[in-house]
Amino acid sequence: MxxxxxxxxxxxxxxxxxxxxxxxxGVLQALSMxxxxxxxxxxxxxxxxxxAHGVLMALVFTTFFIMGLGYVLARECLGRIVGQAAGWLAxxxxxxxxxxxxxxxxxxxxTVLYTFYPPLQAHPLFYIGATLIVVASxxxxxxxxxxxxxxxxxxRGEPIPLPIHGLLATIILxxxxxxxxxxxxxxxLIPWSLGWVEKIDPMxxxxxxxxxxxxxxxxxxxxxxxxxxxxxxxxxxxPSRPHRLGRPRxxxxxxxxxxxxxxxxxxxxx
Amino acid sequence: xNIDFYERIWMWAAAALVAMFLGAIxxxxxxxxxxxxxxxxxxxxxxxxxxxEFATGGVNTRSDGSVVVSVAASMxxxxxxxxxxxxxxxxxxxxxxxxxxHGFQVVGTNANAMAIPGYVSQMTVTFxxxxxxxxxxxxxCGLFHHEMVGTLIVR
Numbered sequence: 001m002x003x004x005x006x007x008x009x010x011x012x013x014x015x016x017x018x019x020x021x022x023x024x025x026g027v028l029q030a031l032s033m034x035x036x037x038x039x040x041x042x043x044x045x046x047x048x049x050x051x052a053h054g055v056l057m058a059l060v061f062t063t064f065f066i067m068g069l070g071y072v073l074a075r076e077c078l079g080r081i082v083g084q085a086a087g088w089l090a091x092x093x094x095x096x097x098x099x100x101x102x103x104x105x106x107x108x109x110x111t112v113l114y115t116f117y118p119p120l121q122a123h124p125l126f127y128i129g130a131t132l133i134v135v136a137s138x139x140x141x142x143x144x145x146x147x148x149x150x151x152x153x154x155x156r157g158e159p160i161p162l163p164i165h166g167l168l169a170t171i172i173l174x175x176x177x178x179x180x181x182x183x184x185x186x187x188x189l190i191p192w193s194l195g196w197v198e199k200i201d202p203m204x205x206x207x208x209x210x211x212x213x214x215x216x217x218x219x220x221x222x223x224x225x226x227x228x229x230x231x232x233x234x235x236x237x238x239p240s241r242p243h244r245l246g247r248p249r250x251x252x253x254x255x256x257x258x259x260x261x262x263x264x265x266x267x268x269x270x
Numbered sequence: 271x272n273i274d275f276y277e278r279i280w281m282w283a284a285a286a287l288v289a290m291f292l293g294a295i296x297x298x299x300x301x302x303x304x305x306x307x308x309x310x311x312x313x314x315x316x317x318x319x320x321x322x323e324f325a326t327g328g329v330n331t332r333s334d335g336s337v338v339v340s341v342a343a344s345m346x347x348x349x350x351x352x353x354x355x356x357x358x359x360x361x362x363x364x365x366x367x368x369x370x371x372h373g374f375q376v377v378g379t380n381a382n383a384m385a386i387p388g389y390v391s392q393m394t395v396t397f398x399x400x401x402x403x404x405x406x407x408x409x410x411c412g413l414f415h416h417e418m419v420g421t422l423i424v425r
Contacts, residue, residue, distance in 0.1 A: 043413040113410045119387060120370045120411070202371055202386050 054114030097132025
């Protein structure tokens with residue numbers, strides 16, 4: 001007989017496992033950037049670990065942890081969870097998706113960072129895995145809502161327990177936030193990564209279109225042109241703060257770089 | 271419906287926050303004409319090498335003294351590089367990409383845009399201080415993203 005929190009504990013277990021792998025990736029990321037003689041340092045290792053760290057921490061860990069926490073809260077505040085079997089199905093889908101995405105990242109086939117802006121392309125299993133995680137979270141949301149409705153039928157007129165109120169608000173926001181993502185990934189990125197469609201419009205991807213807004217205070221040409229110019233007069237480099245990008249950090253030693261240039265030059269002349 | 275006094279306070283406080291954040295976006299957009307540097311001007315990124323404007327990119331001075339700078343970003347360089355522009359003149363940057371999404375930021379200024387394949391990002395900037403500025407790609411674009419740096423010389 002499974003304990004009352006087995007389903008929740010399984011989710012949190014996957015979350016903690018993802019956290020562990022991501023932490024290790026964080027260490028590798030630092031080692032491939034630091035100025036020490038780390039033998040495997042390379043651009044591909046750096047960006048691969050950066051991707052793995054981001055995806056496993058920001059997407060897998062958070063999603064699974066919140067799903068587990070949601071089951072705990074629902075079980076404690078509402079007394080029972082409706083549709084445990086669907087919960088296990090969702091757990092299986094989500095875990096399989098997370099594992100598939102993680103494998104393609106660790107094999108270096110999906111070095112696209114956790115933003116995965118197209119037309120930078122990942123392995124199809126990366127997108128399919130991400131979709132399965134989102135589908136799992138949708139099933140989880142439906143289970144929590146069904147559990148709440150069942151509780152409501154038996155407890156008319158009682159105030160909603162505060163954790164459930166917060167949980168329902170989270171689920172509503174999550175459904176709103178993931179609908180656009182699902183349309184992008186299922187409608188555009190999966191067919192494109194499988195080669196079924198040749199090209200996609202990077203402007204239609206929500207990630208790409210939301211970024212220029214965050215990059216805003218750029219004042220473009222506009223009807224308020226004069227104001228634009230006076231505001232822009234203040235644009236100057238700040239000498240007090242040395243720019244981080246002033247001297248681009250080299251991941252390879254100068255000697256290795258020179259050797260590479262020389263090799264390509266002799267290849268060209270040959 | 272009976273709403274508790276304290277609950278009412280929190281609801282109004284939340285509503286005020288939402289109104290404040292929306293205002294912080296909408297008021298500058300309407301009053302100061304701040305908007306993202308993306309207007310819908312499209313081209314075929316696969317034929318950029320034959321494009322009259324972006325094949326080599328370049329700096330062109332109009333008869334009224336304003337300057338147009340056409341920049342093509344690609345893995346892992348900006349074309350042309352370095353870019354030389356006059357100080358105290360409105361400079362219109364027109365930026366596009368040949369392959370993936372790149373960033374175009376003149377470091378230390380608020381000139382900042384995305385280079386999106388198939389689209390032209392446009393912005394007008396006036397530089398008051400002559401000097402060498404760094405142009406950084408600030409969107410991850412591949413394994414040598416960190417080396418994608420250009421130079422802007424303001425004279």
